Amino acid sequence: MTVGNPDLSPSDAILLAGHALFHPASLMEDLVYKIAKRRARNRWPEIVLERLRPDGPTTRLIDLEPERGLDV
Numbered sequence: 646m647t648v649g650n651p652d653l654s655p656s657d658a659i660l661l662a663g664h665a666l667f668h669p670a671s672l673m674e675d676l677v678y679k680i681a682k683r684r685a686r687n688r689w690p691e692i693v694l695e696r697l698r699p700d701g702p703t704t705r706l707i708d709l710e711p712e713r714g715l716d717v
Contacts, residue, residue, distance in 0.1 A: 653661070689697075692709060696702045 694708075695704075
């Protein structure tokens with residue numbers, strides 16, 4: 646687009662139409678991301694939540710894994 650020319654060039658028109666076409670998809674992506682982030686916080690296992698507490702973990706993971714049948 647040249648300075649002083651109010652007309653859109655074909656490439657400007659294509660870019661504008663593409664932006665208008667894909668803008669709702671961007672809004673939907675932001676909404677889905679916010680919902681997924683909120684849900685992920687509530688679904689962590691207790692073994693992980695224990696490590697996030699301010700007082701820290703009370704047990705070592707290496708001790709818990711054999712109790713749960715996990716093989717390292």
